[in-house]
Amino acid sequence: MKVLVTGGAGYVGSVCTHVLVEQGHEVTVIDDFSTGNRDALAPGATLIEGDVYDLIEDTLAAGKFDAVLHFAARSLVGESVEKPDEYWHHNFVTTLELLDAMRANGVQNLVFSSTAATYGEPAQVPITEDMPTAPTNPYGATKLAIDHAITSYANAYGIGATSLRYFNVAGAYGSVGENREVETHLIPLVLQVAMGHRDKIYIFGDDWPTADGTAVRDYIHIRDLADAHVLAMESNQPGNHRIFNLGSGDGFSVREVIDMCREVTGHPIPAEVAPRRAGDPATLIASSEKAKTELGWQPQRTDLRTIVEDAWAFTSQLGEAAHSAQQG
Numbered sequence: 001m002k003v004l005v006t007g008g009a010g011y012v013g014s015v016c017t018h019v020l021v022e023q024g025h026e027v028t029v030i031d032d033f034s035t036g037n038r039d040a041l042a043p044g045a046t047l048i049e050g051d052v053y054d055l056i057e058d059t060l061a062a063g064k065f066d067a068v069l070h071f072a073a074r075s076l077v078g079e080s081v082e083k084p085d086e087y088w089h090h091n092f093v094t095t096l097e098l099l100d101a102m103r104a105n106g107v108q109n110l111v112f113s114s115t116a117a118t119y120g121e122p123a124q125v126p127i128t129e130d131m132p133t134a135p136t137n138p139y140g141a142t143k144l145a146i147d148h149a150i151t152s153y154a155n156a157y158g159i160g161a162t163s164l165r166y167f168n169v170a171g172a173y174g175s176v177g178e179n180r181e182v183e184t185h186l187i188p189l190v191l192q193v194a195m196g197h198r199d200k201i202y203i204f205g206d207d208w209p210t211a212d213g214t215a216v217r218d219y220i221h222i223r224d225l226a227d228a229h230v231l232a233m234e235s236n237q238p239g240n241h242r243i244f245n246l247g248s249g250d251g252f253s254v255r256e257v258i259d260m261c262r263e264v265t266g267h268p269i270p271a272e273v274a275p276r277r278a279g280d281p282a283t284l285i286a287s288s289e290k291a292k293t294e295l296g297w298q299p300q301r302t303d304l305r306t307i308v309e310d311a312w313a314f315t316s317q318l319g320e321a322a323h324s325a326q327q328g
């Protein structure tokens with residue numbers, strides 16, 4: 001298929017682009033590199049550099065695309081609280097522009113990168129797709145508003161779409177992993193301690209209502225996540241908007257993650273308890289039964305060790321490369 005990937009230089013978008021190219025699809029990426037990396041671009045994909053809002057109409061008019069995978073977005077919870085204007089413009093307004101351009105150019109197949117943050121603090125876990133959505137921050141609110149817009153465009157204009165609500169994406173695929181200028185995610189931060197780039201990891205609260213008092217999350221391997229995108233794209237039906245949660249179905253506490261990182265890296269990884277982070281729920285665990293049944297998704301890398309090992313292989317290789325560049 002001829003596929004347009006917005007945000008194809010970001011963490012999730014670039015891994016999906018690699019997988020699409022490997023599977024024989026013809027891929028064009030739009031990215032402005034505001035948060036993405038040039039190194040992460042898949043060889044074989046065509047790059048259009050710039051902002052999705054500015055480029056989408058002309059790109060779809062010129063390209064005869066079969067499908068769009070839409071990743072380009074702002075995605076930091078804390079930043080979304082401080083700068084909601086950026087989140088509503090870059091996430092919501094840009095996606096409306098994309099939906100209108102798809103409609104105008106007869107492109108009817110969309111896979112949208114949504115999030116568990118649409119649910120907010122869940123009444124119970126595992127979280128199924130029929131549970132109430134009550135985002136606790138502007139980031140989740142923009143993604144939920146987009147999901148609503150997609151549903152109404154699917155109903156009225158025949159777009160076939162799938163929103164994939166990710167839980168905690170982690171791990172790496174080959175040369176692509178988590179490599180952000182501003183890092184806030186647990187696993188890459190813990191691995192930075194193992195690399196010697198940070199002194200310690202702060203545990204945001206040890207008084208949560210969980211077994212060891214630290215917050216519990218469902219970590220999903222980036223490569224399994226990419227498979228779900230391809231399956232969704234290949235099975236979208238005009239006029240139908242599907243929503244699937246994607247996780248591994250298992251919860252791990254912050255302490256369990258740090259312990260696994262200690263085992264995998266052999267580094268003591270000093271940790272210190274700090275206050276809770278604003279907006280964090282205690283426990284988020286996905287039910288991915290619907291994706292398994294309806295999409296035929298079969299995650300292969302669900303154990304935390306594999307996720308951390310792959311993340312560590314990526315982080316240490318990145319550290320070596322930076323070290324060689326400094327020496328050279």
Ligand code: UDP
Nearest residue numbers: 184185186189202203204215217254277280
């Ligand atoms: N966390 C932590 N220390 C850190 C970063 C994250 O204790 O330096 C916790 C965070 O409070 C949450 C979990 O680790 O409970 C996962 O956070 P992350 O930012 O990776 O993903 P989120 O669940 O916020 O999407």
